[in-house]
Amino acid sequence: MRLFQNHWQLSSRVLGEQEKSQKIGGGQMWSLSSRREKRTTQTITSHRYGSLMSIPGKILEKIIKEVVCKHLETNAVIANSQHGFTKNKSCQTNLISFFDRVTSWVDTGNAVDVAYLDFSKAFDKVPHDLLANKLVKCGLDKTTVRWICNWLSKRTRRVLTNASSSSWKEVTSGVPQGSVLGPVLFNIFINDLDEGLEGTIIKFADDTKLGGIANTPEERSIIQNDLDRLERWAETNKMKFNRDKCKILHFGTKNGMQRYRMGDAWLDSSTCEKDLGVLVDNKLNMSQQCDAAAKKANGILACINRGIASRSREVMLRLYSALVRPHLEYCVQFWSPQLKGDVDKLECVQRRATKMIKGLENKPYEERLKERGMFSLQKRRLRGDMMAMYKYVRGSHREGGSKIVFCCPAD
Secondary structure (H helix, E strand, O other): OHHHHHHHHHOOOOOOHHHHOOOOOOOOEEEEEEEEOOOOOOOHHHEEEEEEOOHHHHHHHHHHHHHHHHHHHHOOOOOOOEOOOOOOOOHHHHHHHHHHHHHHHHHOOOOEEEEEEOEOOOOOOOEHHHHHHHHHHOOOOHHHHHHHHHHHOOEEEEEEEOOEEOOOEEEOEOOOOOOOOHHHHHHHHHHHHHOOOOOEEEEEOOEEEEEEEOOOHHHHHHHHHHHHHHHHHHHHOOOOEOOOOOEEEEEOOOOOOOOOEEOOEEOEEEOEEEEOOEEEEOOOOOHHHHHHHHHHHHHHHHHHHHHOOOOOHHHHHHHHHHHHHHHHHOOHHHHOOOOHHHHHHHHHHHHHHHHOOOOOOOOOHHHHHHHHOOOOHHHHHHHHHHHHHHHHHOOOOHHHHOOOOOOOOOO
8 A cells, every 4th residue: 555655646746757767567568469350350450458557556546447437427527428437337338328319319200320439449549638627627636646747648458369579669649548547538539529519419429420310401410510520520530430430320210311421431330239238120129139139139049058067057057047148138228129029039038048958848837947047138127127227217327317207197
């Protein structure tokens, strides 16, 4: 603890070169591990890098993060549109909040256009000087800002892949991926992205969606103007949109299929996009997502069947609960199946899993569930719906719940 206190005191003044070399926790040099983002290509641009930070450094980062997050929460600095790395928010709250508005527009007969925006290497391109200015603007004290600036500055890094390594190079931009503090700093940096926009925008870290009603040329012009503002924000903040990955989804039966551009590039339209891991199509039909979830879960179940010799109840249930069922229930309160075919498709995965347990092969599905103290996936979804409803009405999501329309069946 004394080491951390001394380090904090050093950061309260401008550090000299000798003091810089005393930065703890891999503060000056760190290595990167490489993982391939796509299996279809071997190019260097298909790799993402994560920092291998030291444990003492991460402990100190956590201390600083608690100070920063407390300030952000107390002063409501981070916009409500940000759902990434934010207390009481998640991928599910992001999807529910945004598409509650989209579906309400579509249900009233409106055409709706949604732009899926993708930043190119967002975390790696954050300019340190602009980030420092935004840290000051959000009201953080000078000692904390100076410590963060020293933590980011004069870093070097190298890339390790297999048994080879590159030479050390100085890092001139970006927040370290794999660090504790990096996501919070990125949220602060991108916080002013919303300013001046007329449409509805929502973010999960750098994953951004922009949507609005598109019935008339004037309304479609508002969406285009917002895209122009976002392009100018990217230029001002030295960021860049990956225009090839930015897509437009058109919702509504009377949609005019307007084309939009970012800068001098026209954005492609799409009929289905993966939104935070959930497939969303332009008809708001979740059958594709049900197919994808069932296919993924069945594939993992097949691997368990081939690779695990034991069929004991303890082993099979733990493997199913840890590796298979999460794919069937990820953000399911958003995409919960309504068609009987989709419901049965998901339930079949659990039927198959319980049938693999030794001693239960020839028993009916309901009896297998009862014997193991399990519930059907449909009942688990109902329980999840009730828990989510409570959070929106009385729990941690009350603020977001006030803007969501809940439909209750008539007596």
